Each structure stands twice: as structure tokens, then as C-alpha cells.
Amino acid sequence: MTGPLKHNAVRNSLSTLAFLVAGYLALSWAEANFDGYQTQLLNLVAINAILAVSLNFIYGFSGMFSLGHAGFMAIGAYVSALCILPPAQKELLWLLEPIYGPLAALETPFVVSVLLGGLAAAATSLLIALPVMRLGGDYLGIATLGFAEIIRVLFTNLAYLTNGAIGLRGIPSYAGIWWNYGWLAVTLFVVLSMLKSNFGNVLKSIRDDEIAAGAMGINTSGYRTMAFCLGGFFAGVGGALMGSLVTTIEPKMFNFQLTFNILLIVVAGGLGSITGSVVGAAAITLLLEWLRIVEAPLTLNFALAADDPQLCAAALAVCLASGVFWLRKWRRGARRPAAALAGRLIRGLTLALALTALALALTLALALALAFLGLEMFPDFTLDVPGIPGMRMVIFSVALMCIILFRREGLLGVREFSWDGFYDRLGRLARRLGSGGR
Amino acid sequence: MEADARAENENGLVLELNEVAMRFGGVAAIDGLTMAVPPKKVVGLIGPNGAGKTTVFNVVTGFYQPTAGSVAFEGRPLSGLTPQAICALGIARTFQNIRLFAxxxxxxxxxxxxxxxxxxxxxxxxxxxxxxxxxxxxxxxxxxxxxxxxxxxxxxxxxxxxxxxxxxxxxxxxRALATDPSFLLLDEPAAGMNPQESADLMRFIEEIRREFDLTILMIEHDMKVVMGVCAHIWVLQYGRLIAEGDPDQIRGNPEVISAYLGGGPKAEA
Structure with missing residues (x-):
């Protein structure tokens, strides 16, 4: 067989196995050496990846613009929390109204509770899929957004089930690294095995042209409902893990901001790329945390900065990223045809911003290097920057605008990581190095 | 009723349209169309722009439910079936404006x-x-x-x-052949092709008909293709059937000529 039927099945399976072992070792190492804060971040990356993959499955692959993710998460989180809260804790929690009878004594193992959370979310998505699947595009987005708000209001008012606005406290924190990454692996496995099979083609065909898909004998509304429910299931799982990770949930937590963050990950990573969603989840979760720096009052002093590992890392990251970006641009010599004035202005503005950031980062890097040698650049220079609450989101919104303006397809577009591509690239790199050496 | 239809189908008609009408508000896209498509042949549906040819395809493949009349495929009534169910029965189609999964x-x-x-x-x-x-x-x-x-x-x-x-x-x-059809609907397969390509296409259609044992109904404007490949032709104008027959009969039919050239029958002379 030739062409697209050729496979390097053995090599690829071995590579996957090696990757899993490496991942296991890395997580074990992290479990032993990370402090509480770092572990929390690592867990958040996994949960956000689950949520992003599930939203991408619905939006990127099946073409349904859904803004109801916070609703599914809320259902998953509450169902799971009700299952794992110890009866004694439940007695303490429900103060305003007594808890609904059968729930008081309920206690299940964690894995069962997460499954139940996912199933409850899937059942709810099936329920709303029936009326909503007829809508397309923006209308679906608005309808699902409304659904998420309804869930939030319901959970605030059904006090005998959810303890109302007080929320649930003291949820046992079972969701450690292994549970979270285990569920991430399950999510990726299920979603990828679907997408890599012909069912992936079927879903994408419905996204690309629903009429032609129907004429090819595909039950379009059935498959859309299926995709919506499967996405809802994993959103519920993500919510359940999130509840157990943060140990306190309340209806207010599941607002639109939560959906927006996940949407940001999906769009930034690339609609229609699972690899993009995972990479995006890691990058944006970590950046959201790192950028807390800009919200805290900041004293810029290079001697001090050198002692702050986070700041150093951030400076280095900015340096590297912008360096790589401009280098690639130079080498390609990409000169786009002169665009309209507005386009040029925006491009000029971002270029100026990027250059300023680059200059700042370079100065910082230089100062850090000097500090290592025991020297100090500008020893008397200090700059006080007051903290601006909400600055993170401003930066993220600007970043989102830049993505939409300059790289609409996101970080990875619809490309996926594959071992074939990986080895191809490796081979080409080796050849280039080999020929360069001669 | 269905059993009757099946028994009747012993004469082997692939597709039967019986007094089919399709109205969109006040517009009658098809009006009382009766067609009987014989098996294992390439047959054609022609007519000026806006005659309702593609609407016939959409009715047969279940995208529209006809406002009157009945459609039967191999003796089996198609009313109320979804496009996907009809595809599963063995009817596949292509589209006038190509609709691939881009x-x-x-x-x-x-x-x-x-x-x-x-x-x-x-x-x-x-x-x-x-x-x-x-x-x-x-x-x-x-x-x-x-x-x-x-x-x-x-x-x-x-x-x-x-x-x-x-x-x-x-x-x-x-893609249509991949659904294992027994009846294939081609909507203007030769649109935008030069004479050489059209000639290749004619051969190609005849070949796939034989190889996959199909009945093919095609809409086409290229008269060379239609006359060259079709065993039987229906002519639509304003949603009505104005003529049917083999290519020679259609070629000499004054009503068809006037429909295409726009004059009355006398304009021909």
C-alpha cells in the first residue's frame, strides 16, 4: 500500500509508550519535589486541559458554538461534591434549610462521584440538546449561555440540594496529580480515538457542510447531539475534579468568566487541534498565575529582581519568545503587501509594544547576568509601580485581540502532533545539521 | 399498499414520480411532474434555468417534502424519509455548486x-x-x-x-459512489468543462454506470453530453414536463426548441 495508508505503527506505539513512561516519571518527580502552590498549578493545568479538550470537541470539531461550559462544570462539581462530602460535614453545612433526605447519608468513592458528575452533565446536555440543536452558529451560543446562567440561578436557589449561595465547603481534596492526569489521559484517549477514526471525519464533515453530510447518509443531528453530550460529559468530569481540587464551591464561581477562560484556551491553542488545546491550557494557566505580578504593587529594582526567580523566568521567557518570533519573521523575509492604514497602524503599534517589551526584557536579562557576577547595573534605580487589580484580564484581552488580528487560526491551527510528523522533522533537522557540518 | 407497490415494481422501475408538486409559497417550482426512470441506464433531466430540475433532485433525496404527489424508489415510497435514510436506501447525489468537505x-x-x-x-x-x-x-x-x-x-x-x-x-x-448507491443523481457534472473534458466525462459516466451497476439520472445543460450519453430524456419548463423521449425525439421536438430558444413554435421556421 502506498501514500496515506502507510504507517509506522510499531515505532509510533513504542514512542507513545516511551512518552507515557516519561510522563509518569515527570509526575512522580513533581509529586515529590513540588510545593503546594506548584502542585496546585500542575493540577489546574490538567483540569483546564480536560475542559479545553471537551470544549474544542464541541466547538472546534463539531462546529457548535457553545458557551455553556460553566453550566456543565457546575453540575459535575455539585454532583460529585454531594457524593464525596462526608455525612458529618453535610450536617454542619446545611444551616438554612435541611438537606434533602437521601443525600444526607450518601457517600461514594471518588471515582464513582466523578463519573456520576460527568454523567449528570451529559444527561443535562442531552436534555438541552433536544431543543437547542436546531439552532446554528451564534444562536446556539446565546442559547447555551442562557442555559449556564439558568444552572447558576437554580443552584443558588435549590438550597436543600446545593446549600444555596453559601456553597459547599470542606470537600475532601481527593483530586491529586494522579487523579487529574489520569482523567486527562482518559479524556485524550476517548476523544482522540473518536477523532482519529472515521467518526472524526464524520463530525468534521457536519461542521464543514451539514447539507452535504446529510446527503451522504449521516445522521447530522444525531452526531451533533452525541458530540455535545460527550463534550458535556468531560466538562462535568472537569468540574468534579475542580471542586475536589479547590475544596470549596459556590454558584458564583461558575460564572461566564470561567467559560471565557476556557474559550480563550481553545481559541489561542487552535480551534480543531487537540494538541493546541493541551498546550494552550498549560500556557494560559501558567501565564494567568504568573501575571499576578502585574496586579501586585511592584518595586522595580534590578538588584531585587535578580533575587526573584519568577520575575527572572518571566523576563527570560519574554526574551526568548520575542527573539524567536522576530528571528523567524526576518528569515522568512515576510513582507506583506501594504494593507489599509488601520492595519498598518495596529501593526506598527504592536511592533512598538513588542520592541519595548523586548528592550525591557533584554535590559532585565543583562541586569540579571550582571547580578550573577556580583555587579549591579543602576544600583540606585528603583521604580514603584502600584498594583492594578484586573490588569491580568486586560493583558489577556489584548492578547486575544492580537490572536484574532494576526493569527486567527490560533497557535496550532488545525494541526496535530503526530509521531510521523515528529520523526520527519527530526530527520530533516539531522540532515540539515549533517550537511552543515560537512 | 407497500406490498402492492413492490409487486408492481416487478417491471423494474427505479424511480417513480407521480403527479409531484413542490410549492414555495405562491411559486410552483414543480407542478404535476410524473416520471418513471428505467433501471440500469443513463437518463437525463434538462430544461432552461429555473425550470425546477434541482428541485426534483431535492425532492427525490428528501431535502424537500413534496407538497403533493408521491415519490417511490424501487417500489418503496419515500415520503417522510430524511436525506440520510434515503441515502441508506441507495440513492446518492452530487451538487450543482460543489459541496465537498473543504x-x-x-x-x-x-x-x-x-x-x-x-x-x-x-x-x-x-x-x-x-x-x-x-x-x-x-x-x-x-x-x-x-x-x-x-x-x-x-x-x-x-x-x-x-x-x-x-x-x-x-x-x-x-464520494457519492462510496455510499454504495444503486441510483446516482448527478447535478450538472459537466458545468464549467471544456469540450475535451466533456467528452472524457461522457465516457467516464458510461464507465461508472457499467462498473458499479448503476442507474444514473443527470441534470445537464451541455446538449452534446446529454444527447451523447442519455438513453431517455425528460424536459422541464416552469416546473412542468413539456417533453420526454429518446435523444432523437427530443432533438426534433418543436416545444423543446422553443423553450430553449425562447420563441413560439413558429420562430423555429
């Missing part, structure tokens, strides 16, 4: 066509059942063989929307 590869497009015949369900994929993988392999192989047959194999890995126009038309036919 972001998928050529092979992906054909594989989507194979889906309607598959037995495994979606939830079998994560369970890694051996028969799922076997079927998956069969689909891939069948699609690739089909591409080889239609001369598209070298393009199998290309993105469908990047193909040249003629290849896209061919791919649409390949």
Missing part, C-alpha cells in the same frame, strides 16, 4: 461517504474492539481503491478545497 483531505471526503454502510457504533472507538479496527481498515482501503479507480489516488492526501475544479467534481462523484 477542510478534509481527498481521502477523508470519500471515507465520509463510506460511513453510511458501516456497522460499528461510535462508542466502539474508545473501547478498541478488534472489529472496529477491522472495519476502519476496510473503509480506508475501500476509499483508496475508489480513488484509484477514479484516478484521484495521487491526490489522496491533498486538502479537498485545494483541488482543481475538474478533480473536485470527480471527487464528489467518488
Amino acid at each position: 477542510q478534509g483531505t481527498v481521502l477523508d471526503n470519500v471515507m465520509v461517504g463510506c460511513h453510511v454502510r458501516r456497522r460499528c457504533q461510535w462508542w466502539m472507538a474508545p473501547l478498541c474492539l478488534p472489529r472496529f479496527f477491522r472495519e476502519e481498515k476496510e473503509i480506508r482501503l475501500k476509499s483508496y481503491r475508489l480513488l484509484e479507480r477514479l484516478g484521484l489516488a495521487p491526490l489522496a492526501g491533498e486538502i479537498a478545497s485545494s483541488l482543481p475544479y475538474g478533480a473536485q467534481r470527480r471527487l464528489e462523484i467518488a
Whole structure:
């Protein structure tokens, strides 16, 4: 067989196995050496990846613009929390109204509770899929957004089930690294095995042209409902893990901001790329945390900065990223045809911003290097920057605008990581190095 | 009733339209159309622009439910069936304005066509059942063989929307054939082709008809193609059937000539 039927099945399976072992070792190492804060971040990356993959499955692959993710998460989180809260804790929690009878004594193992959370979310998505699947595009987005708000209001008012606005406290924190990454692996496995099979083609065909898909004998509304429910299931799982990770949930937590963050990950990573969603989840979760720096009052002093590992890392990251970006641009010599004035202005503005950031980062890097040698650049220079609450989101919104303006397809577009591509690239790199050496 | 229809079908008609009407508000796109398509032949449906030809296709493939009359496929009434159910019965179609799955590869497009015949369900994929993988392999192989047959194999890995126009038309036919149809509807297969390409297409249509044992009904404006390949022709104007017969009868029919040239029968003289 030739062409697209050729496979390097053995090599690829071995590579996957090696990757899993490496991942296991890395997580074990992290479990032993990370402090509480770092572990929390690592867990958040996994949960956000689950949520992003599930939203991408619905939006990127099946073409349904859904803004109801916070609703599914809320259902998953509450169902799971009700299952794992110890009866004694439940007695303490429900103060305003007594808890609904059968729930008081309920206690299940964690894995069962997460499954139940996912199933409850899937059942709810099936329920709303029936009326909503007829809508397309923006209308679906608005309808699902409304659904998420309804869930939030319901959970605030059904006090005998959810303890109302007080929320649930003291949820046992079972969701450690292994549970979270285990569920991430399950999510990726299920979603990828679907997408890599012909069912992936079927879903994408419905996204690309629903009429032609129907004429090819595909039950379009059935498959859309299926995709919506499967996405809802994993959103519920993500919510359940999130509840157990943060140990306190309340209806207010599941607002639109939560959906927006996940949407940001999906769009930034690339609609229609699972690899993009995972990479995006890691990058944006970590950046959201790192950028807390800009919200805290900041004293810029290079001697001090050198002692702050986070700041150093951030400076280095900015340096590297912008360096790589401009280098690639130079080498390609990409000169786009002169665009309209507005386009040029925006491009000029971002270029100026990027250059300023680059200059700042370079100065910082230089100062850090000097500090290592025991020297100090500008020893008397200090700059006080007051903290601006909400600055993170401003930066993220600007970043989102830049993505939409300059790289609409996101970080990875619809490309996926594959071992074939990986080895191809490796081979080409080796050849280039080999020929360069001669 | 259905049994009667089946018994009647012993005479072997593939498609029967009986007094079919399709109205959109006040506009009658088809008005009292009666057609009987014989099996294992290439037949044509022609008429000036806006005559209702594509509407006939949409009625037959279930995209529209006719406002009056009945449609039967191999003796089986089609009323109330969805497009996907009709496709499963063995009717496949192409579209006038090509409708490929633009972001998928050529092979992906054909594989989507194979889906309607598959037995495994979606939830079998994560369970890694051996028969799922076997079927998956069969689909891939069948699609690739089909591409080889239609001369598209070298393009199998290309993105469908990047193909040249003629290849896209061919791919649409390949995708339709992947659904294992017994009856194929081609909507203007020769649109936008030069005379050489049209001549190739005529041969190609005759070949696939024989090879896949099909009945083919095509809409076409290119009279050379229609007269050259069709055994029987129906002519529509303003949603009404104005003539039917073999190519020679149609060629000499004054009403057809006036419909195409726009004059009364006298304008011909």
C-alpha cells in the first residue's frame, strides 16, 4: 500500500509508550519535589486541559458554538461534591434549610462521584440538546449561555440540594496529580480515538457542510447531539475534579468568566487541534498565575529582581519568545503587501509594544547576568509601580485581540502532533545539521 | 399498499414520480411532474434555468417534502424519509455548486461517504474492539481503491478545497459512489468543462454506470453530453414536463426548441 495508508505503527506505539513512561516519571518527580502552590498549578493545568479538550470537541470539531461550559462544570462539581462530602460535614453545612433526605447519608468513592458528575452533565446536555440543536452558529451560543446562567440561578436557589449561595465547603481534596492526569489521559484517549477514526471525519464533515453530510447518509443531528453530550460529559468530569481540587464551591464561581477562560484556551491553542488545546491550557494557566505580578504593587529594582526567580523566568521567557518570533519573521523575509492604514497602524503599534517589551526584557536579562557576577547595573534605580487589580484580564484581552488580528487560526491551527510528523522533522533537522557540518 | 407497490415494481422501475408538486409559497417550482426512470441506464433531466430540475433532485433525496404527489424508489415510497435514510436506501447525489468537505483531505471526503454502510457504533472507538479496527481498515482501503479507480489516488492526501475544479467534481462523484448507491443523481457534472473534458466525462459516466451497476439520472445543460450519453430524456419548463423521449425525439421536438430558444413554435421556421 502506498501514500496515506502507510504507517509506522510499531515505532509510533513504542514512542507513545516511551512518552507515557516519561510522563509518569515527570509526575512522580513533581509529586515529590513540588510545593503546594506548584502542585496546585500542575493540577489546574490538567483540569483546564480536560475542559479545553471537551470544549474544542464541541466547538472546534463539531462546529457548535457553545458557551455553556460553566453550566456543565457546575453540575459535575455539585454532583460529585454531594457524593464525596462526608455525612458529618453535610450536617454542619446545611444551616438554612435541611438537606434533602437521601443525600444526607450518601457517600461514594471518588471515582464513582466523578463519573456520576460527568454523567449528570451529559444527561443535562442531552436534555438541552433536544431543543437547542436546531439552532446554528451564534444562536446556539446565546442559547447555551442562557442555559449556564439558568444552572447558576437554580443552584443558588435549590438550597436543600446545593446549600444555596453559601456553597459547599470542606470537600475532601481527593483530586491529586494522579487523579487529574489520569482523567486527562482518559479524556485524550476517548476523544482522540473518536477523532482519529472515521467518526472524526464524520463530525468534521457536519461542521464543514451539514447539507452535504446529510446527503451522504449521516445522521447530522444525531452526531451533533452525541458530540455535545460527550463534550458535556468531560466538562462535568472537569468540574468534579475542580471542586475536589479547590475544596470549596459556590454558584458564583461558575460564572461566564470561567467559560471565557476556557474559550480563550481553545481559541489561542487552535480551534480543531487537540494538541493546541493541551498546550494552550498549560500556557494560559501558567501565564494567568504568573501575571499576578502585574496586579501586585511592584518595586522595580534590578538588584531585587535578580533575587526573584519568577520575575527572572518571566523576563527570560519574554526574551526568548520575542527573539524567536522576530528571528523567524526576518528569515522568512515576510513582507506583506501594504494593507489599509488601520492595519498598518495596529501593526506598527504592536511592533512598538513588542520592541519595548523586548528592550525591557533584554535590559532585565543583562541586569540579571550582571547580578550573577556580583555587579549591579543602576544600583540606585528603583521604580514603584502600584498594583492594578484586573490588569491580568486586560493583558489577556489584548492578547486575544492580537490572536484574532494576526493569527486567527490560533497557535496550532488545525494541526496535530503526530509521531510521523515528529520523526520527519527530526530527520530533516539531522540532515540539515549533517550537511552543515560537512 | 407497500406490498402492492413492490409487486408492481416487478417491471423494474427505479424511480417513480407521480403527479409531484413542490410549492414555495405562491411559486410552483414543480407542478404535476410524473416520471418513471428505467433501471440500469443513463437518463437525463434538462430544461432552461429555473425550470425546477434541482428541485426534483431535492425532492427525490428528501431535502424537500413534496407538497403533493408521491415519490417511490424501487417500489418503496419515500415520503417522510430524511436525506440520510434515503441515502441508506441507495440513492446518492452530487451538487450543482460543489459541496465537498473543504477542510478534509481527498481521502477523508470519500471515507465520509463510506460511513453510511458501516456497522460499528461510535462508542466502539474508545473501547478498541478488534472489529472496529477491522472495519476502519476496510473503509480506508475501500476509499483508496475508489480513488484509484477514479484516478484521484495521487491526490489522496491533498486538502479537498485545494483541488482543481475538474478533480473536485470527480471527487464528489467518488464520494457519492462510496455510499454504495444503486441510483446516482448527478447535478450538472459537466458545468464549467471544456469540450475535451466533456467528452472524457461522457465516457467516464458510461464507465461508472457499467462498473458499479448503476442507474444514473443527470441534470445537464451541455446538449452534446446529454444527447451523447442519455438513453431517455425528460424536459422541464416552469416546473412542468413539456417533453420526454429518446435523444432523437427530443432533438426534433418543436416545444423543446422553443423553450430553449425562447420563441413560439413558429420562430423555429
